[in-house]
Amino acid sequence: MAPPAGKSSKAAAATKAAPEPAQKAAKTHPPVSPLAPKSPAKLAPISGVRIGAGQAGIKYEGRDDVLMAVLAPGTTVAGVFTTSKTCSAPVDWCRAALAQKSARALVVNSGNANAFTGRNGVEAARATAEAAAAAAGCRPQEVFLASTGVIGEPLPVKKITGILPDVYENTGATAWDQAARAIMTTDTFPKMATATAMIDGQAVKINGIAKGSGMIAPDMATMLSFVFTDAAIPPDVLQQLLTQGNEISFNAITVDGDTSTSDTLLLFATGKGARHNPITRLLDKRLDDFRVKLNGLLQDLAVQVVRDGEGATKLIRINVSGAESPAAARKIGLSIANSPLVKTAIAGGDANWGRVVMAVGKSGEAANRDKLSIKFGGHRVATQGVRDPNYSEALMTRYMQRAEIEIDVDVGIAKGAFGVWTCDLTHGYISINGDYRS
């Protein structure tokens, strides 16, 4: 994996598009993605975090649709958000709240994105934060918010504020699975990951949950992820860790190239489990293991989002090397990963390296046509500007039956490298997104 592409202003999952579930699909409980992890991660308590969920009935019946996390005093926070110019009210709220550099609560609802809701949407966000602050005994500016679901519909905010006191009372140390389920739209499985890192020879924990890649009628994508640690890390350092980790995780995945109005990634550090001496700077050697574990956890969650990409039957990893820079490699990788022709070919079990050549070419980044090298599953299929002389159609046909496909592309210019993940493009995608009114 390459180092971060150095575009720290690029927000979480800016290039991905986890679209949301058709209402019908939500009702009919679509089957769990064939790419889902075999067994979900088990998340242990994190000191300083109480978590819970409740039923507000915003859109879904008979299931939790509001998540609340309560954070110990002194919790620091970092966030990255959608780059969309039409972002949701909760995203605007979080950006402003982030300036406070401390967090005491998180409230997330599913079923309504509170996006393109005008002045009422801004008021709904404020009302939610005020209700949570009243329950948790903090200032509204210390409450972080996210919403996912239908856009353009007014958020029935009283349904949320009405249950928040009860949800607050029921928060506890263990409800991670319940929390991960409450933020699903029509994700087909809850997304969770956990890790333990050493700082100063002391263990700290990291838990994360995410949602994304389901679809919700009549609307579009949202990717949300919330990560909690009991390490003690000051907000500026936390923000840099998160921004860098995001670049090689949520910012390195795509389902269909569409960007949500609501993409939100937040990292909370309570400091309550920490016996380590204070961290003050990003390059502190004592952060090395934490950085590695955090990045691994973010990648785990990001890849789970791709595994739940709508209609996905294959997980695709694309490693680009030989580019002018890591940023150029990332652009080439996403050009391949977003190409409908590449994605449909892989869905059809076709090692169509010609379409990969096309996608490299259209990226606009420097590539040497006559030095281009392409491998599928480690088998070289194209080299030095022509098909590999040892290309075996039979070998490729066997390899392409796998559920996880790896493509290596060296563009022959310099040393820039980056890896991205995507999924295939199938009839399932068309059905989920286009058939529900037919």
Place this chain on the structure above:
Amino acid sequence: MAPPAGKSSKAAAATKAAPEPAQKAAKTHPPVSPLAPKSPAKLAPISGVRIGAGQAGIKYEGRDDVLMAVLAPGTTVAGVFTTSKTCSAPVDWCRAALAQKSARALVVNSGNANAFTGRNGVEAARATAEAAAAAAGCRPQEVFLASTGVIGEPLPVKKITGILPDVYENTGATAWDQAARAIMTTDTFPKMATATAMIDGQAVKINGIAKGSGMIAPDMATMLSFVFTDAAIPPDVLQQLLTQGNEISFNAITVDGDTSTSDTLLLFATGKGARHNPITRLLDKRLDDFRVKLNGLLQDLAVQVVRDGEGATKLIRINVSGAESPAAARKIGLSIANSPLVKTAIAGGDANWGRVVMAVGKSGEAANRDKLSIKFGGHRVATQGVRDPNYSEALMTRYMQRAEIEIDVDVGIAKGAFGVWTCDLTHGYISINGDYRS
């Protein structure tokens, strides 16, 4: 329609992706697109142009696959090409030949793109040009080339050079329909357009043919278009006319956002029908009618390519206004036109303006969320940052049944405007591109 976006270096159809036919599809003669023009244009002779076709058997059996046009001495030429960094050998050849500013012949083959074919591909292009030059009695550098079809396969060039003398002998004034069919891959209909323009009170003719949007196993997109006029226009002026016309035609369409290695648009002016006095500069008032007619013809051909987009059931026109500049409006328009979520919604008959909001937001161009206005078929669905109070689901559902859908988006910033065309994304697209090896 907005003025050109001012990016004259952006080549023909750089943003579109007319992918090519599955071999199977070619054999089974897929049905003509439901969006095909009711009756094909009838093209009359153009003084100074002889045209013909022949069967080289490169890939297809029992049909023409080589086009040759022979151009009178003194013919000027202009061209725009793919922006792909992995362009084909014929594109490289044409770029070099264009520097000569004169053309005596055009040779196009279907069935093999001569792309990613390395040194052999360069030699094949040269051999084709030399054979055509020998037949036509001109220099190889006055021969223009294009190839469309499989990439990565060696071009069986002797099959082409072997029949060129015969094809040359059989060129004539009338074989436009035959020529348009010879360059098809699995286009479902030949694409032709014709116009008459007045220069100095004298009529001049313009004929154009194009191919694109079919699919060819195992490879990808090519859009080719060749336009001929008997007007007398010097090469520099001709190039500027073509570059500007391309911006609002082939550069304003997209099928799936994939860019070919081979996109080529050439305009030849023989001067042989011209009784008008010499044209020397672009802003000559006497060119006004020619410019209008040329642009109309280029748009006609470009929209025919979209009408033949693989799996297309709806033609979609997207008009963006209120942007910072025409270039910004174009970027927003293509962001909408390339969004799989927008395209699948329209396939499903869903006036999903929420996905249009998303696509505006992800374009990265300035947009005022709270002034955004969206219309479907002239009916306003969103205004001032919220759903239009008069929104009628019943009205929209009726409108969305139409085969041609128009979307107007005003982003509320300034006066930049641009219009683009696309088609919907259907199960047909997935089948054509992904199913052929299943």
